[in-house]
Amino acid sequence: ARGRPVDQELLEELEEALIMADVGVNATSLIMARITEVIKKQRPQDSSKVQDILKDELVNLLTIPAHPLDPSSAKPFVIMVTGVNGVGKTTTIAKLANYWKNQNFSPLLVAADTFRAAAIDQLVLWGERIRVPVIKQQPGADPSAVVYDALEAAISRKHDLVIVDTAGRMHTRVNLMEELKKINRVISKKLPGAPHETLLVIDATTGQNALSQARLFKEAVGISGLVVTKLDGTAKGGTVIALCHELGVPIRFIGVGEGLDDIEPFDPVAFVEALLG
């Protein structure tokens, strides 16, 4: 697009690209209004300048001031992982445990999804693969009880890091969200200040519903970070732009595959380049 004039057609194309990347109608109008203003001021002659203006704007929206996610800041550092069904919570937990294990942390995993068929086996298999212990009970057990046991174990065995796998749940299911709040309460009662990080996992293929997910999970348990999974496909995950902006929550990691190493710390510039590319 280099060398093209800066005209209405160019702006319409950018708008289309944003919508097709799941940025959403409202966020797209907001972004287009902002870059139109910058264009008025700077009067760029070249379309590639306009691309840069848009990139800067998107990177801005994705750069959220926040505490870094640093597992050495507490011991044990407790992370609760939440999200709707099938987004990649359990796989992400295996990747994260492996990532931090490679940095010499000693993680403990908690199988608090006692509901979905073979969810416990899935986490246990990952645990065996990365040689990280998993605390579990029988299918159908009270997830809060599993978490309580796990925290006792983590304290007595001096683990640095505890990662809690929760069952996927629709954010609209009141009783299931109550269950999540209960897990949260049990954690903070046992370990004041914990959980130190509550991650919401968002599937990059998700459209505008991600906003509703984030609002309701945040309302229930206070989300402190996002993980965007499945960015190895053709979906761009643009919905997180509105989401970060609205909720003021940073993206911590992205998932780019099903393997253990397919996780990367979030890089807004790379994300925006992939989104527009």
Place this chain on the structure above:
Amino acid sequence: MFENLTARFEKVFRFLKGQGKLTEANIKEALREVRLALLEADVNYRVVKDFVSRIQERAVGQEVMSSLTPGQQVIKIVHEELIKLLGEKAEPLSLKGPSPVTVLLVGLQGSGKTTTAAKLALKLKKDGRHPCLVPADVYRPAAIEQLRVLAGQVGVPCYEPGQGESPESIVKAALNYAGSQRCDTLIVDTAGRLHIDRDLMEELRRLKQILSPEEILLVVDAMTGQDAVNVAEAFHKELSITGVILTKLDGDARGGAALSVRAVTGCPIKFVGVGEKLDALEIFHPDRMSSRILGM
């Protein structure tokens, strides 16, 4: 959260009350609202474009121009066209042919294939058939165990793969297993995969060749955004799918993916998943879906 289309239309047509006359300009305004509503519901950009131009053709015609309630009239047209696009009426599974009849479930990671396989088994069992579940996902940790547990809950047999058995070998063996278990229907669960993963798409082609399935159902998450068209197009091109199952409609997603998938494949949406429980599978109703997409 989403502004109801009726409310939006009221705004567009409000000033008409004094004037009582409809112009092409305010029809255009109304169509802009339709476009926004569809995009907010995650209908694909290109699908929306085609759809709105089709509506436009009808809307500038006599039926709206001469109507006393143009807003209602345009909404009626939008509804009708949406229902037409979504497929008019529910379509059942096709289970003709010699036993065992095979249903192959395919789709992206985490879309709900394994759960849906068990839901279908329960449904067919209730219909008096004798289904059997086949776990052909050898990649995801505990995927086979997941299907086995669900088969136990439904009370249907589940083929037991050997250590390290390949998906191809599993489905071949399952054809014989069906006979030994007196099963008339095989429901085959496959691993989630990306539509751009050439090796794994090739694997599905081989499974199709071995099984000659009567139904190849693409399982799509109702929360999917703009990418739904890419996914559906690629799976359809590779496998010629026969239908779609839309899962996770129990949340508050507007489900525009239904429209996108239907528009690019032309294949019917046969069922919708409305919960994690095994009886949470319903026949697809185009009229309900149309209202849902429009947020009304």
